[in-house]
Amino acid sequence: MHARYPLSHKVTALTVVLTLLIYAAAGYAFAVLRFPGRAWLYRLFVALLFVPGVTVLLPIILLEHNLGILGTHYGLVLPFVNGTAPLSVMLLTGAFTAVPKELRDSARVDGAGEPHIFARVYLPLARPALITVALLTAIPTWNEYLLTKVSLNDESAYTLSLGLQQLSTQNVPQYNSLMAGALIVVIPVILLFLALQRYFVNGLVGAVKG
Numbered sequence: 001m002h003a004r005y006p007l008s009h010k011v012t013a014l015t016v017v018l019t020l021l022i023y024a025a026a027g028y029a030f031a032v033l034r035f036p037g038r039a040w041l042y043r044l045f046v047a048l049l050f051v052p053g054v055t056v057l058l059p060i061i062l063l064e065h066n067l068g069i070l071g072t073h074y075g076l077v078l079p080f081v082n083g084t085a086p087l088s089v090m091l092l093t094g095a096f097t098a099v100p101k102e103l104r105d106s107a108r109v110d111g112a113g114e115p116h117i118f119a120r121v122y123l124p125l126a127r128p129a130l131i132t133v134a135l136l137t138a139i140p141t142w143n144e145y146l147l148t149k150v151s152l153n154d155e156s157a158y159t160l161s162l163g164l165q166q167l168s169t170q171n172v173p174q175y176n177s178l179m180a181g182a183l184i185v186v187i188p189v190i191l192l193f194l195a196l197q198r199y200f201v202n203g204l205v206g207a208v209k210g
Helices: 007-030 038-050 051-066 075-081 085-097 101-109 114-125 129-142 145-153 161-166 176-209
Strands: none
Touching: 007 038, 007 075, 007 085, 007 114, 007 129, 038 085, 051 075, 051 145, 075 085, 075 129, 075 145, 085 129, 101 114, 114 129, 129 176, 145 161, 161 176
8 A cells, every 4th residue: 555655755745845945935024024014914824724624625626627737746735735824824933033133133244145044044943843834734734635535536646545545445345454554644644743743842832932
């Protein structure tokens, strides 16, 4: 089963990478930069936390069909990245806000531009928050079932969650294969969380304080 469903690994990795790249930059902009509508735009991101994902499922499917990406890994990655926006922006904005402004001022005096300050000053100090966002993105993406179920028709492109569902609905379920598949799905999540739980807690605490 592990070799048959490689899409889970690709989708999860791409979603995490894009989420960190996009929303780290957005969090830095909200925390440090000043631009018109900044406060209202940030409130809009936070308000999106209260919008159930299932309410936008049909529009996503129709949009992906029109774009020709329905049933592809792009058709999974892009909605996942979009869905992580509210929480990711809120956590990273809080983490970047907690960074002392004197560090940015000092870097500016030394002639550093915003990209350099962002990459060399803020990102290293926000590492716990970045790891927290990575975990909160990777785990739901790895376990996602509903969007993959309505998006994917090709059995060869099934993710691990769909593979498990397929095993459980066979006429004669093979429980040994089903249990093995469940372990393949669960063990990476447990190991990842155990390895990074210290950063996860620190990231949440730092973001709340910020």
